Amino acid sequence: MRKTIIRSVFAGLATVIIASCCGGNTATSNENDAIKNIMSRKSVRSFTDEKITDEQMDIMLKAAMAAPSGMNLQPWSFVVLTDTSRYDKVFAGNFNMKVFKDAAAVVVFCADTTQAVRGTEERVPNTLWRDDLGACTENFLLAAESLGLGAVWTACYPIADRMGTVKTCLNLPAEVLPYSIVAVGHPDTENMPKDKYDASRIHIEHW
Amino acid sequence: MRKTIIRSVFAGLATVIIASCCGGNTATSNENDAIKNIMSRKSVRSFTDEKITDEQMDIMLKAAMAAPSGMNLQPWSFVVLTDTSRYDKVFAGNFNMKVFKDAAAVVVFCADTTQAVRGTEERVPNTLWRDDLGACTENFLLAAESLGLGAVWTACYPIADRMGTVKTCLNLPAEVLPYSIVAVGHPDTENMPKDKYDASRIHIEHW
Numbered sequence: 001m002r003k004t005i006i007r008s009v010f011a012g013l014a015t016v017i018i019a020s021c022c023g024g025n026t027a028t029s030n031e032n033d034a035i036k037n038i039m040s041r042k043s044v045r046s047f048t049d050e051k052i053t054d055e056q057m058d059i060m061l062k063a064a065m066a067a068p069s070g071m072n073l074q075p076w077s078f079v080v081l082t083d084t085s086r087y088d089k090v091f092a093g094n095f096n097m098k099v100f101k102d103a104a105a106v107v108v109f110c111a112d113t114t115q116a117v118r119g120t121e122e123r124v125p126n127t128l129w130r131d132d133l134g135a136c137t138e139n140f141l142l143a144a145e146s147l148g149l150g151a152v153w154t155a156c157y158p159i160a161d162r163m164g165t166v167k168t169c170l171n172l173p174a175e176v177l178p179y180s181i182v183a184v185g186h187p188d189t190e191n192m193p194k195d196k197y198d199a200s201r202i203h204i205e206h207w
Numbered sequence: 208m209r210k211t212i213i214r215s216v217f218a219g220l221a222t223v224i225i226a227s228c229c230g231g232n233t234a235t236s237n238e239n240d241a242i243k244n245i246m247s248r249k250s251v252r253s254f255t256d257e258k259i260t261d262e263q264m265d266i267m268l269k270a271a272m273a274a275p276s277g278m279n280l281q282p283w284s285f286v287v288l289t290d291t292s293r294y295d296k297v298f299a300g301n302f303n304m305k306v307f308k309d310a311a312a313v314v315v316f317c318a319d320t321t322q323a324v325r326g327t328e329e330r331v332p333n334t335l336w337r338d339d340l341g342a343c344t345e346n347f348l349l350a351a352e353s354l355g356l357g358a359v360w361t362a363c364y365p366i367a368d369r370m371g372t373v374k375t376c377l378n379l380p381a382e383v384l385p386y387s388i389v390a391v392g393h394p395d396t397e398n399m400p401k402d403k404y405d406a407s408r409i410h411i412e413h414w
Contacts, residue, residue: 034244034353038270038346063245065403067345068360072401077408086412110414128362131387134341135360138274139245141342142349146241153275153342155335171414180338194279196272201284205293207317207378 037146042193044150047102047185051082056147057105060184063143064109067135070128073115076136079108079170090169094162095181099152103183109137110172111157111179123175130157133179140182150187153180244353249400251357254309254392258289263354264312267391270350271316274342277335280322283343286315286377297376301369302388306359310390316344317379318364318386330382337364340386347389357394360387 061078069075081087082105091100100106111133115126137153144151156162156178166178268285276282288294289312298307307313318340322333344360351358363369363385373385 032244032353033240035266035270035350037239037241038349039273041273041275043275059242061409062404063242065405065408066246066248066400068248068250068348070362072403074403074405074408077410077414079410079412079414081412083412127365130337131341131344131362134338135345137338138342138345141275143242143245146239155277155338158334169413170410173414176414193273196279196281197269198272198281201272201281202268203284203286203377205286205288205290206376207284207286207380207383 037142040193041142041145042150042191043152044185044187044191045096045099045152045183046188047104047150047183048188049102050104050186052104052149052185056149059147060140060143060149061107064136064140067132067139069132069135070126071115073126073129073132075112075115075126075129075132077110077112077176079110079172081106081108086169090166091181094159094165095154099154100183102185102188104185105183107140107182107184108156108166108170108178109133109140109180109182110176112176114175130179137180137182144184148186149184150191151182151184153182156181244349247400248349248352249357249398250359251392251394251398252303252306252359252390253395254311254357254390255395256309257311257393259311259356259392263356266354267347267350267356268314271343271347274339274346276339276342277333278322280333280336280339282319282322282333282336282339284317284319284383286317286379288313288315293376297373298388301366301372302361306361307390309392309395311392312390314347314389314391315363315373315377315385316340316347316387316389317383319383321382337386344387344389351391355393356391357398358389358391360389363388 057080065076081090087100087106091097111129113126113129114123116123141151141153156166163178172178264287272283288297294307294313298304318336320333320336321330323330348358348360363373370385379385
């Protein structure tokens with residue numbers, strides 16, 4: 001332990017000296033780990049056979065549920081599949097099974113497409129569930145990246161064939177639709193994020 | 208600088224000792240800064256009059272453009288408003304102006320709702336633009352949180368009144384729709400994230 005402490009102190013010292021020499025107070029504060037993680041996220045479509053832990057899945061689902069939602073309705077639910085023998089039944093024919101076959105888990109992000117009318121039992125369409133589920137799926141992917149896992153978002157809604165089989169196989173309630181399907185596991189190769197920055201997409205004050 | 212180095216070395220030393228004593232290798236690796244940032248994000252609706260820097264806006268927009276998109280179409284564009292005298296014209300009547308009035312910037316997330324047919328000039332509907340824009344907006348909000356800024360996502364699409372005025376005022380092309388509106392600035396009070404974790408939303412293997 002003593003050696004570790006000494007090594008860490010010197011590493012800390014080196015960092016401080018480098019940061020001070022480069023005068024990069026602004027750069028250091030802005031290039032934080034959360035930003036680095038967002039910029040590092042990539043679609044991972046090929047996995048080793050290593051499992052992920054219950055704790056990792058729990059952290060990713062907690063992150064997913066921390067997404068913002070219109071009027072705080074939180075219209076999301078999750079079906080977590082880890083029994084690989086069921087992947088074919090639920091997904092084959094409509095999805096790229098090459099991606100799913102070695103995934104440690106496949107998570108089906110589901111949306112309650114209705115919302116209660118306040119104070120009554122009446123339910124009416126929720127017009128913002130799709131936006132909430134998009135943010136929710138992205139949070140899960142970012143959490144996976146930060147844990148050293150790989151994941152890929154596959155669209156389900158609004159593709160009728162994909163939705164039909166998944167809804168039936170998973171026994172989803174009538175008002176609940178399968179929105180996105182995320183395969184997650186340990187990446188089996190190094191994957192690089194795309195550089196998608198395009199300054200021409202930014203307009204100042206008006207188009 | 209010498210004092211800073213010494214202080215940092217001791218802070219580093221303390222961290223190493225605490226980490227070693229608590230033996231929490233798993234906990235430490237999983238509770239990383241990216242996860243903490245996701246769990247800390249909250250809607251901020253009230254701002255000081257402090258401006259945000261061009262660098263901060265650039266980082267947030269880069270994070271937004273790092274979102275995943277179906278077939279990598281990247282259907283997003285951004286209109287950044289910082290001229291507060293225009294906020295009323297673009298948003299009043301349809302949005303909660305209390306939120307916008309002190310925002311250092313209001314960013315309109317726009318979506319190209321079409322996609323090119325490969326190898327031709329024909330454009331057809333893109334059925335996944337809304338999902339991409341959801342992830343894109345969430346990345347921006349997470350980046351804001353990580354920079355110590357506050358932000359709130361306001362829905363625009365599919366609310367006709369909101370979309371109409373924004374589209375006209377910002378001179379958006381016909382195929383481009385205003386999707387979400389994000390007010391961003393320095394929070395003027397402490398805001399706490401909601402705890403939205405709900406284990407009953409998680410289903411194993413089937414609903």
